[in-house]
Amino acid sequence: MRVMTVVGNRPQFVKAAAVSGHLRERATELLVHTGQHYDRELSAVFFEELGLPPPEHELGVGSGSHAVQTGETMARLEPLVDAERPDAMLVYGDTNATLAAALVAAKQGVPLAHVEAGMRSFDRGMPEEVNRVAADRLAGLLLCSTEAAIANLAAAGQAADARVVGDVMADVARRFGPIAERRSRARERFGLERGGYLLATAHRAGNVDDPAALARLGELLRRAGESRGPLVLPLHPRTRTRLAQAGLLAGLEAARGVRLCEPLGYLDFACLLGGARAVLTDSGGLQKEAYLAGVPCLTLRERTEWVETVESGWNRLVGLDAELALAALDELLERRGRERPDPSLYGDGEAGRRVVEELLGWLS
Ligand code: UD1
Numbered sequence: 598m599r600v601m602t603v604v605g606n607r608p609q610f611v612k613a614a615a616v617s618g619h620l621r622e623r624a625t626e627l628l629v630h631t632g633q634h635y636d637r638e639l640s641a642v643f644f645e646e647l648g649l650p651p652p653e654h655e656l657g658v659g660s661g662s663h664a665v666q667t668g669e670t671m672a673r674l675e676p677l678v679d680a681e682r683p684d685a686m687l688v689y690g691d692t693n694a695t696l697a698a699a700l701v702a703a704k705q706g707v708p709l710a711h712v713e714a715g716m717r718s719f720d721r722g723m724p725e726e727v728n729r730v731a732a733d734r735l736a737g738l739l740l741c742s743t744e745a746a747i748a749n750l751a752a753a754g755q756a757a758d759a760r761v762v763g764d765v766m767a768d769v770a771r772r773f774g775p776i777a778e779r780r781s782r783a784r785e786r787f788g789l790e791r792g793g794y795l796l797a798t799a800h801r802a803g804n805v806d807d808p809a810a811l812a813r814l815g816e817l818l819r820r821a822g823e824s825r826g827p828l829v830l831p832l833h834p835r836t837r838t839r840l841a842q843a844g845l846l847a848g849l850e851a852a853r854g855v856r857l858c859e860p861l862g863y864l865d866f867a868c869l870l871g872g873a874r875a876v877l878t879d880s881g882g883l884q885k886e887a888y889l890a891g892v893p894c895l896t897l898r899e900r901t902e903w904v905e906t907v908e909s910g911w912n913r914l915v916g917l918d919a920e921l922a923l924a925a926l927d928e929l930l931e932r933r934g935r936e937r938p939d940p941s942l943y944g945d946g947e948a949g950r951r952v953v954e955e956l957l958g959w960l961s
Pocket of ligand 1 (some may be wrong): 606607608634660661691692693694823
């Protein structure tokens with residue numbers, strides 16, 4: 598059995614790391630890197646640290662508008678699928694790489710499996726929501742992290758093709774969290790005490806591409822750093838560029854309590870996450886990783902796909918409202934002293950193995 602796995606961005610390297618080893622024990626995997634992320638700290642460092650094998654094929658697509666990125670990935674992937682004729686295509690999550698690969702598989706008649714299927718924010722303004730809905734429609738096997746995802750697929754009439762396997766990112770967090778604690782010196786490097794700082798990330802198009810939203814985001818982070826910091830902010834290149842274009846970068850850099858840095862590899866980031874008092878983020882994956890690390894999260898969006906983190910009380914949706922964010926932060930910190938979240942919410946750490954079992958069972 599030959600399975601073509603297509604990845605392109607930072608979160609997909611993490612997800613594939615949970616599956617690839619299991620897959621290679623029982624089948625031939627052809628790992629394709631679209632090249633959507635190409636900087637060392639967004640790409641190569643994840644392959645090295647998580648033991649992901651080097652890709653068999655690199656498409657070198659790079660950055661561009663949604664249409665350029667998706668179209669270019671399709672144009673470069675199609676001849677590869679023709680040449681390799683895989684028995685199945687495996688895709689992860691909701692990025693442009695996911696959508697492009699799903700379209701190519703569907704048009705070439707290659708059976709398609711989608712991992713992290715059924716997630717919904719119900720906000721079609723998010724490019725990721727468009728990508729997820731389309732990838733789910735095109736896939737024949739829908740591998741879900743949670744029961745909430747199954748319910749979303751059932752509502753779309755796709756329950757028959759859907760299975761809960763658990764969350765593949767949670768597999769990686771369980772496995773590499775303790776390794777990060779032992780190996781990474783990130784806290785020492787930044788001069789941080791365990792439990793003595795906030796960790797923030799932001800890169801969503803809706804938050805950083807619109808100048809008014811970006812100004813509110815910058816203000817929220819500055820106030821959080823000044824009043825509850827230090828706040829460590831590893832900057833995605835997209836966010837750095839937008840802040841610089843808006844003339845906001847220098848002010849944030851100079852703000853008391855705010856520490857900007859380059860994007861971090863998996864282990865350094867996991868180490869900082871493990872010792873953080875709380876997380877502020879607009880990332881999907883980080884909401885879940887914070888939950889699993891027992892760290893309260895403020896989500897800088899109006900909606901989330903990871904509804905369980907909110908229902909359990911460990912995540913609060915605060916949008917870009919600084920007042921609300923600071924009040925919610927104080928409430929969450931108070932709770933943190935008393936309780937721990939239930940880590941089994943996102944599976945038992947065996948989601949990657951189940952993905953492979955379901956996939957091979959489906960193909961046989
Ligand atoms: C993409 C995904 C998003 C995911 C995120 C993870 C889509 C629509 N979005 O967003 O769902 O959460 O990856 O990080 O697929 N850039 C670099 N170096 C790189 C890659 C990008 O400098 O290696 C810069 C470029 O200026 C680029 C910008 O970042 O234009 C945005 O990159 P892109 O891959 O288009 O989207 P992300 O914001 O990373």
